[in-house]
Amino acid sequence: xxxxxxxKVEDLRVHFPIRGGWLGGQxxxxxxxxxxxxxxxxxxxxxxxxxxxxxxxxxxxxxxxLAPATSGRIxxxxxDILTRSPAERRGIRSNMQVVFQxxxxxxxxxxxxxxxxxxxxxxxxxxxxxKQTRVDELLDLVGLTKAQKSRHPNEMSGGQRQRVVxxxxxALSPKxxxxxxxxxxxxxxIRSQIINLLIRLQEELGLSYLFIAHDxxxxxxxxxxxxxxxxxxxxxxxxxxxxxxxxxxPYTEALLxxxxxxxxxxxxxxAALILEGDxxxxxxxxxxxxxxxxxxxxxxxxxxxxxxxxDTGHGSRAACLVKVPDASLNAAx
Numbered sequence: 001x002x003x004x005x006x007x008k009v010e011d012l013r014v015h016f017p018i019r020g021g022w023l024g025g026q027x028x029x030x031x032x033x034x035x036x037x038x039x040x041x042x043x044x045x046x047x048x049x050x051x052x053x054x055x056x057x058x059x060x061x062x063x064x065x066l067a068p069a070t071s072g073r074i075x076x077x078x079x080d081i082l083t084r085s086p087a088e089r090r091g092i093r094s095n096m097q098v099v100f101q102x103x104x105x106x107x108x109x110x111x112x113x114x115x116x117x118x119x120x121x122x123x124x125x126x127x128x129x130x131k132q133t134r135v136d137e138l139l140d141l142v143g144l145t146k147a148q149k150s151r152h153p154n155e156m157s158g159g160q161r162q163r164v165v166x167x168x169x170x171a172l173s174p175k176x177x178x179x180x181x182x183x184x185x186x187x188x189x190i191r192s193q194i195i196n197l198l199i200r201l202q203e204e205l206g207l208s209y210l211f212i213a214h215d216x217x218x219x220x221x222x223x224x225x226x227x228x229x230x231x232x233x234x235x236x237x238x239x240x241x242x243x244x245x246x247x248x249x250p251y252t253e254a255l256l257x258x259x260x261x262x263x264x265x266x267x268x269x270x271a272a273l274i275l276e277g278d279x280x281x282x283x284x285x286x287x288x289x290x291x292x293x294x295x296x297x298x299x300x301x302x303x304x305x306x307x308x309x310x311d312t313g314h315g316s317r318a319a320c321l322v323k324v325p326d327a328s329l330n331a332a333x
Contacts, residue, residue: 279294
């Protein structure tokens with residue numbers, strides 16, 4: 001049995017070409033993901049977090065093969081997916097499934113729930129009897145009834161539709177599920193139900209999750225490790241408790257300060273860190289630290305030196321030249 005992690009991503013880059021001029025040649029690139037590393041062990045949940053435009057969904061799509069990787073390595077159980085033939089990739093990626101943000105757009109409204117869940121099984125060549133048995137198992141697993149097989153997505157609530165999406169993702173017994181903002185389109189009252197369902201399924205089936213989100217209160221509840229992304233790069237990463245209890249990067253501090261507190265008095269007394277300015281364009285990122293244009297503690301060298309991840313002393317790693325001086329040593333590596 002291999003000791004390799006379930007998923008290991010090394011220096012992943014996803015650059016989309018910008019074309020222009022008389023001949024339509026490449027004149028630049030949108031650096032949506034610009035050199036990230038992450039590891040997911042069997043049975044583990046790793047959260048990829050950051051504001052809109054940071055590259056987290058693009059990274060998830062590249063891992064799934066839904067976006068082309070420019071360079072880097074994506075190793076699943078020790079096998080580099082990017083070096084394999086298309087047929088080999090399909091075989092490996094059958095162990096990786098996805099739960100998208102919006103169940104309405106993820107489900108064909110013309111198909112019944114039973115047919116929607118059975119789609120992966122049909123593609124895999126299952127016979128009709130085995131398909132129906134498996135569909136019934138999956139419905140029960142996600143908290144739906146057999147009577148709901150004949151319904152269509154428009155006849156179900158948002159939470160029920162997301163349960164259908166989850167059931168379909170589980171159809172071929174994958175080892176890894178990429179959850180791309182799986183509860184952000186749902187009512188607040190339903191979100192906890194879906195999160196608890198994902199946690200229960202992980203415990204029962206031994207699943208691993210790459211959980212992509214911007215809601216950090218949800219992340220703390222479900223994730224074992226956190227990877228904070230900013231402008232296609234990693235700002236901070238580590239065990240969830242280390243990142244939440246001892247945030248080091250100023251961007252991480254700003255994200256955590258935005259989490260609402262359940263106590264109104266504590267919320268009023270809480271000092272939120274407001275970042276000035278907008279996220280820079282990934283087509284023209286800063287030459288030094290990606291966060292330099294919005295950082296409240298920047299120093300002169302932040303404009304010219306791009307930091308690498310370095311140990312914070314709390315079990316996490318951060319890319320900040322001010323808070324973690326060793327980050328400058330990693331910049332040249």
